[in-house]
Amino acid sequence: MNDIAQLDETxxxxxxxxxxxxxxTLARLGRLPDRLKEVEGQGMIVDVSGVERMDTVGAWLVHRLVRDHDAHVRGADESTSFLLENVAAADQPAKIRPDRRPPVVQILDQMGTATSMAGKTLLGLLGFFGALLVTTWTVIKRPRRFRFNATVQRFEVVGVHALGIIGLMSFLIGIVIAQQGAVQLRQFGAEVFTINLVGRLTFRELGVLMTAIMVAGRSGSAFAAQIGSMKLAEEVDAMRTIGVSPMEALVLPRVMATVLLMPLLGFYSSIVAIVGGGLLCWVSLDIPPATFIQRIREVTPITDVWISLIKAPVFGAIIGISGCFQGMQVEGNNEEVGLRTTAAVVQAIFLVIVLDAFFAVFFSEVGWV
Structure with missing residues (x-):
């Protein structure tokens, strides 16, 4: 066997x-590339029947002879021919800059791509929701498969650890609503109606909505990052291999935790916001706490509380499903975890706001105003 590539001209x-x-091959070419540069003439024959091995570098040398000298290759076996064909196909001029397109075409292309991606994501989310329903029914039929400890741990992460930040946010929002409402109503001598504004707006909308946004940014992103990291580490595939359903072990406890805790967190947020608004009314408008509480009871119907409690578990389901769905879509590298985590937060907040608008119209139509 020859150690160095040989070239014979006849x-x-x-x-x-x-x-x-x-x-x-690259390691055995020797001075062959320099000799090939001195080759002249057109229409020659390149005989590769004596080649023992060939890599892409050797195939490139042969292809360059064929291209520059209009040569013909003979003696190539099946694998050599396949390699030469692929090298020839790759020999295409690379564009440093893409062709410029009219701005209108670019905008329409981006809109079409975004619409197509949104449609695929929505279909995937619906399919994921269906798989979750099937898993839930399976667990209902076989209660022993329910992972109680994992669910309780999610309760702590989603609920207990979030009380501080949600309470602070709600307290400040209550103060802001009361302060801005008092400034505007003072022009009409109606500062006392600040209590109406704080009570109804907090219980009906902002309490549960701001809580959902906070939970989406805090817990929804954590769900996507945790499950995405497990996907990259092939832990999810390992669970399937040993017969453990990822939907039962990872998704169901997280979704259940958000669904069950969102009503509690939303009600807690509304109460803290009322406290913040009442404190500002006491300090700025000289409305004592007893009067404030009595007025809140008079102007805030119980339907506002029921509306908040109805919306909260739906928002929780959206947050949990979006976070787990995006986490399950992670593939490739660590950068994908960050992208999917961002997508989970954006998707959850968008769907929460869309559903909140739907609920607002629906409850107005049924007379809960």
Whole structure:
């Protein structure tokens, strides 16, 4: 076996023939590339029947002879021909800059891509929701498969650890609503109606909505990052291999935790916001706490509380499903975890706001105003 690639020049019927022999690989080329630069003439024959091995570098040398000298290759076996064809297909001029397109075409292309991606994501989310329903029914039929400890741990992460930040946010929102409402109503001598504004707006909308946004940013992103990291580490595949359903072990406890705790967190947020608004009314408008509480009871119907409690578990389901769904879509590298985590937060907040608008119209139509 030759250690270095060999090149022999002969003539057949008046045509130059270049015969390669030995290993035509990068490590065994020797001075062959310099010799090929000195080759002249057109219409020659390149004989590779004596080549023992060939890599892409050797295939590139042969392809360059064929391209520059209008040569013909003979003696190539199936694998060599396949390699030469792929090298020839890759020999295309690369564009440093893409072709410029009219701005209108670019905008329409981006809109179409975004619409198509949104539709695929929505279909995937619906399919994921269906798989979750099937898993839930399976667990209902076989209660022993329910992972109680994992669910309780999610309760702590989603609920207990979030009380501080949600309470602070709600307290400040209550103060802001009361302060801005008092400033505007003072122009009409109706500062006392600040209590109406704080009570109804907090219980009906902002309490549960701001809580959902906070939970989406805090817990929904954590769900996506945790499950996404497990996907990259192939832990999810390992669970399937040993017969453990990822939907039962990872998704169901997280979704159940958000669904069950969102009503409690939403009600807690509304109460803290009322406390903040009442404190500002006491300090700024000289409305004592007893009067404030009595007025809140008079102007805030119980339907506002029921509306908040109805919306909260739906928002919780959206947050949990979006976070787990995006986490399950992670593939490739660590950058995908960050992208999917961001997508989970954006998707959850968008769907929460859309559903909140739907609920607002629905409850107005049924007379809960």
């Amino acid at each position: 003539e057949e019927n008046g045509r130059k023939v270049l015969r390669f022999a030995g290993p035509l």
